[in-house]
Amino acid sequence: LESSCTREIMTISSLTVSAIQSQALRKHPGVCPRRVEVFPFIPCKNTCNNDHDCRLTEKCCFTGCSRGCLPSGVDRCRLPRDQGSCSKELQHFYYDPEEKKCISFVYHGCEGNSNNFETRELCEKTCGKISKGTEDEEKGHNP
Numbered sequence: 001l002e003s004s005c006t007r008e009i010m011t012i013s014s015l016t017v018s019a020i021q022s023q024a025l026r027k028h029p030g031v032c033p034r035r036v037e038v039f040p041f042i043p044c045k046n047t048c049n050n051d052h053d054c055r056l057t058e059k060c061c062f063t064g065c066s067r068g069c070l071p072s073g074v075d076r077c078r079l080p081r082d083q084g085s086c087s088k089e090l091q092h093f094y095y096d097p098e099e100k101k102c103i104s105f106v107y108h109g110c111e112g113n114s115n116n117f118e119t120r121e122l123c124e125k126t127c128g129k130i131s132k133g134t135e136d137e138e139k140g141h142n143p
Contacts, residue, residue, distance in 0.1 A: 028054065030072025032061035076114040077127035081105050084112030093117045095127035102127065 028051035046067045047053075048060035054069035061070045077095040081103075088109030093102045095115055102123035107116060117123035 028052075028056055028059055028072060030059060031075040031078065032059050032072065033070055079113045079115040081115065082112040084108045084110050084116075086110035093120050093123040095123055 044065035048067055048069050051058075051060050054060050057071060058069040059072040060067055063070070078097050081094045081096070083105065084107055086109040088107070090107045090109060091104055092107040093104055094117070095101070096103050102117070102120050104120075115127075117126065
């Protein structure tokens, strides 16, 4: 009786450890909000060091004077260029994160994705200032 009870406890303990390790290793999806949407935390004190200090729905982001957990999201500015369908030929702009600028492309008028702007100005206003997140620190850059 004692050995089966011990085995059950060991099994439950190893399942708990596995669940905790799995939670710790999960990647926090999404990106930090653009800097123009972030207000500095008061007082100016870091509340996280990396994404694992935050909930799974949050990222550890630079907030203007410190780092804090902020809600993450899919950033439309990181989506690939998508010309869409239909037969129109409209000059639109998309943000290219590798080039770090808005680039002109021909949009066909239907579907596509949200990385699609009617003017360069709107593209630059929306995507021009992406906040540096923890991924930038991992590459050796400090915000």
